[in-house]
Each structure stands twice: as structure tokens, then as C-alpha cells.
Amino acid sequence: MRKTLMATVVLPFALGQAGGALAQSAQDSQRNAGNSQATSELFYMIQQLQGEVRRLQGEVEEQRHLIDRLQQQGRDRYIDLDQRILNLSETLASQPVPETSEGAGTTVSGPAPEVREYRQPDAKEREAYNQIQDLIRNQKKYDEAISRIYEFIDEYPEGDLTVNAYYWLGEVYLVKPQLEQAKQAFTIVGTRFPDHRKAPDAVYKLGVAQDRLGEKEQARRSMQTVIDDYPSSSSADLARKFLES
Numbered sequence: 102m103r104k105t106l107m108a109t110v111v112l113p114f115a116l117g118q119a120g121g122a123l124a125q126s127a128q129d130s131q132r133n134a135g136n137s138q139a140t141s142e143l144f145y146m147i148q149q150l151q152g153e154v155r156r157l158q159g160e161v162e163e164q165r166h167l168i169d170r171l172q173q174q175g176r177d178r179y180i181d182l183d184q185r186i187l188n189l190s191e192t193l194a195s196q197p198v199p200e201t202s203e204g205a206g207t208t209v210s211g212p213a214p215e216v217r218e219y220r221q222p223d224a225k226e227r228e229a230y231n232q233i234q235d236l237i238r239n240q241k242k243y244d245e246a247i248s249r250i251y252e253f254i255d256e257y258p259e260g261d262l263t264v265n266a267y268y269w270l271g272e273v274y275l276v277k278p279q280l281e282q283a284k285q286a287f288t289i290v291g292t293r294f295p296d297h298r299k300a301p302d303a304v305y306k307l308g309v310a311q312d313r314l315g316e317k318e319q320a321r322r323s324m325q326t327v328i329d330d331y332p333s334s335s336s337a338d339l340a341r342k343f344l345e346s
Contacts, residue, residue, distance in 0.1 A: 227262065233268075268286070278313070287306050308340065
């Protein structure tokens with residue numbers, strides 16, 4: 102009887118423990134399964150992110166190569182155009198200066214230049230020119246403006262705004278200051294395009310650049326040229342004040 106009672110007490114207790122163990126084991130299995138799934142999902146996400154990073158790195162590398170190539174092309178174009186401007190400036194400088202009967206070395210005004218018809222810009226050309234003006238006047242990005250001016254001159258030669266571009270090239274070089282380059286740009290406007298509306302300003306600014314370089318006599322001659330060739334211009338008034346001072 103006593104053994105029967107003990108069995109009656111022990112058996113449910115043992116079954117309860119076994120059931121609890123089974124339940125705990127099931128929970129542990131579920132937890133492990135959940136952890137395993139979460140680990141798998143995390144690993145998958147990491148793989149996806151790594152792939153995206155590699156893709157972005159590839160795009161960045163491609164963009165870097167593209168930028169390097171464009172910069173090199175810009176430098177090559179800059180050097181080529183700068184050399185062309187220098188050659189033209191040297192050619193013009195080597196031409197003899199006319200003299201008067203009053204004495205050698207005195208520059209005089211030649212006959213009035215024939216007024217030519219300059220090619221007028223289309224909308225695209227004008228927009229490119231306006232962007233350059235914005236770089237100079239508003240953003241003060243002079244190096245970028247110089248590069249863009251050379252590109253503009255190369256793409257739109259011999260137009261009305263091309264002469265303006267040469268003039269502003271001289272202005273930017275004057276501000277930097279790169280005075281020899283400024284002289285070249287202003288010389289081109291004054292000698293190749295003497296009938297253009299920017300010619301008086303260019304010759305006056307040529308004199309300013311020469312004066313800053315210590316070329317006093319050349320500066321005086323440039324100012325006198327402005328007065329003689331463009332007497333009614335505002336630049337002639339500035340040239341007179343310069344000579345008076």
C-alpha cells in the first residue's frame with residue numbers, strides 16, 4: 102500500500118519534470134532556429150551591402166578616370182590655345198611701327214579701320230558666354246573662367262562675342278595678376294579687331310598692364326593710341342587722365 106502511494110506521488114512528479122524538460126528543449130530549439138534564421142538573414146544583408154559597396158566603388162573609380170581625362174583634355178586645350186595666342190602676339194609685336202616725319206619712334210594713328218560684320222551668336226553661344234560672365238562677375242572663379250574662355254574661343258572663332266571673350270581673358274589675367282598674359286589678350290583685341298567696340302577698352306587696358314610691368318614708355322604709347330584712334334570713347338578720357346597723371 103505504501104509503495105503504491107509512493108508510486109502515485111513520484112510518477113506525476115517525474116512526468117512533470119520530463120514534460121518541463123521537453124518544453125524547455127522545444128523552446129531552445131525554436132530559439133536556436135530563430136537565431137539561425139536571423140544569422141542567415143544578417144549574413145545575406147551583409148553580402149548585399151558588400152556588393153553595393155563594390156558597385157559604388159566601381160562607379161567612383163570610373164568617375165575619377167573620367168574627371169582625370171577631362172582635366173587632361175582641358176589642360177591640353179589650354180596649352181594649345183595659350184601657345185596660339187602667344188604666337189599671334191609675337192607676330193603682331195614683330196611688325197614695324199609706322200613713324201611720322203616729326204621723329205622716329207612716334208606712333209601715329211593709321212587710317213580708320215574698315216568696319217567688318219562680326220558673326221552674331223546663336224542662343225547656345227550666348228548662353229555659354231553668359232556662364233563665363235557669371236564665373237567672372239559673380240562667382241569670382243577666375244581659373245575656371247580662363248579655362249572656359251579658351252574653350253569658348255576654340256569653339257566659336259571670329260564671332261562678335263569671341264572678341265569680348267579675348268577682352269575678358271585679359272581682364273581676368275589682369276586681376277590674377279598675370280600681366281604678360283593680360284598683355285597678349287589685350288593686344289589681340291587691339292590689333293586683330295581694331296574696329297570692334299571692345300578695342301578702345303582693350304588698348305587702354307594694354308597700357309595699364311604695361312604700366313604695372315614697369316614698361317612706362319610702352320604704356321604711354323598705348324594710351325596715346327587710344328586718344329588718337331578712339332577720341333570719342335570713354336577709354337580715351339581715361340587715357341588722357343592717365344597721361345596727365
